[in-house]
Amino acid sequence: MTGLGPRETGQVRRRRVFYIPGFDPLQTRRYRQFYRVEGPRQAAISGYALEVGAKPAGMAHGWTVTAQVDGEEVRSEVEVLAWADIIGGSMRRTVAATYGQMLRTAWIYVASGALFRLGRLRKGPTLAALYPVVMLSLQAVFAALAGWGTGRAVAWVLPGWAGIALGAGLGLAMVWAVLRAFQRLDRRFLAYYLMHDYAFSAGLWGAYPAVLEARMAAFGARIRAALEEDWDEVLVVGHSSGAILGVSILADLIRAGLPGRGAALSFLSLGQVVPMVSFLPEARKLRGDLAYLSARDELAWVDVTAPGDGCAFALCDPVAVSGVAGEGKRWPLVMSCAFTQTFSPERWRKMRFRWFRLHFQYMCAFDRPGDYDYFRITAGPLTLRARFAGRAPSRSRIERALSGYRSVA
Template sequence: MGKNSHREVRRRRVFYIPGYDPIHPRRYRELYRKEGAAQAAVSGYDIALTAKTPGDGPYGWHVDAEIENGQTQADVEVLVWSDIVRDSMEQGITATYVQLARTAWTYIVSGALGRLMKLRKGPVIAALYPVVFLVVQLVLALLVAWGIGAAIAVFLPWRVGFAALAVVPPILNWFRKKDGKFFAYYLMHDYAYSAASQGANPPELEARMGAFRDRIAPSLQEDVDEVLVVGHSSGAHLAVSILADLVRGGHVPKDGPALAFLSLGQVVPMVSFLPKAYRLRADLAFLSTCPAVTWVDVTAPGDGCAFALCDPVSVTGVAKDDKIWPLVVSAAFTKTLSPERWKELRWRFFRLHFQYMCAFDRPGDYDYFRITAGPKTLAERYKDRQPSKSRIERAVNKFPQMTP
């Protein structure tokens, strides 16, 4: 860690990289506002948000806080790629089923699916869910068509029973319109996006990551105490490559702000286990040995959509002898949420995947708002923290190669 990693924080820049999410970034501001106020009420500190004014840069907000006897200011910026996500989701029903077949083929034939199952069952089940549910939708539609066709054949034998197949598209379209409840199409497009290029970044995403790098780089020259990059879900593996590029590109001055990376609910193995994820694997290996960046990885076994307590570097098979990152810790939902709150959230899988950015009514040593708005750097806050004893570090990936 750099010499400035343990300084007291008065001013902080925070760059938040969402996962595969088509929603407008205002969602993250409102989530921060609501949950920050709830956590402040539980933990006894003050936190206030103000919106950025027009012309004040990309989407984000300002935070003024009084936490742990320190007064801090933070500028939070959302690095938006929801437009890319929306474009990738603009697939018809037929195209989605073609995606389903290609994605399943990629993960099964490459052996990635079998390897992923050796880590955590939860995210693999989440990956299989859209495949199974979309197939069930098709089977139900065909059964309805068969029933109608059989009725036609009995009562109107001169009619062609195959005409009943006309009901299949409307039934499938009904399911698609209800996907806000089922999430089958959404998840299918998510996994298909990375699988389409077998783990390589699509050109439009690579270009956007370059733009993100260019947004973060100037902040490392500013008069701030810490620059914190937060990557949630799929955003975690984007952050790995962006930070690796920043360091390799000479954008991290030795006497500049402390540079920190907080990965939350990461799903890195879903990409790094694919055959052509050479860039990601090389960036994981590089960042894991980099003293210029403090990297803390937070997951929780209660989050069925994340590879909980799986060291993304080690399980990918690219850990080196001089590896120092990430520090793998658990948000321990079953301990940091009261029994009543845990009962309320336990089966709300997608809500739990966002719990890392929400309030805990029995908070432990992980507090998103202390990290993003408190007076301690990430390095200082976790300097004495031991990694989770139940973390998985064994190399599981079949494709550890970092070059083609």
């Protein structure tokens, strides 16, 4: 074993974790809180020790983790690769602009045929994509009825042309007021939020916006710098649409050539929504990156979803369903964290209809964790490759190529 590094031994004492959030304007606050609360809880359930510390010097958003797992002490540094400012900028739209965005996004998915193909893949995330369209439409109908009722009431009280004119003006004001009220209450409905999410991904028919490409290049530089340092493992975690970013960042990083140091490079994708973009006609770069990354030995890639997560394409191999799986395909290892088995029956009854919360469960504690334990992966003594070596992929995974667009950049 002399001279062998962590790539060969699978042993980790020092780990650098890069977490790429999905489309979430609250990125930097939410994820440290998840880890700070859920990590010790999982440790208590599973019989190991875990302590979350302060942000390391020189890191914009992150925290340290010290863990005692299976008799081994491991220190990890977790950095959130934040793009909340880009998300916040894309969400600052007027009510009228959001409705215009809704019509354009719906047209992109319908005209490209992607919506119908996604529906054949998984009904849950397709219905989630339709939800903001239906909810915003219902809000518009409600606002229109309120405006019409206001106009009719004014015209009844004040007969004649003056009443009609005043009623029309007050009716339009009521429409605007109701729509603005719904926008302010969107933390309850999430219609505007989800509409902005899908519109951002589909805005260029699947191509990456220039501002996001620049941020991804900066993220890649951060990961490369870590690979040049003295870490045993550099682990990239991509959640939801953050998994899409992770695919392209890592593909570009490997194409450019990895540093010669011995750190193991790992990629964990959680609750991925890759087909929402890879099924669009201009997503050629993403499809090319999926094909490239799936055949590389420089990294290990594990994709974790759960059928109980209605916002993710559960157990859908993102490479295969996008139609770009080649003969040399090695990754990802597709597996389920099976909420019905890893939650206690009592907790599952409470959680099963909290769809948005379940989409974030991958970074939280489980009552009865199986092979998947987020905190063992990010703070334990084994690399991702070693932890899942010999593990068979889920038998119920979906690999049928359903994308109508398979050209690559």
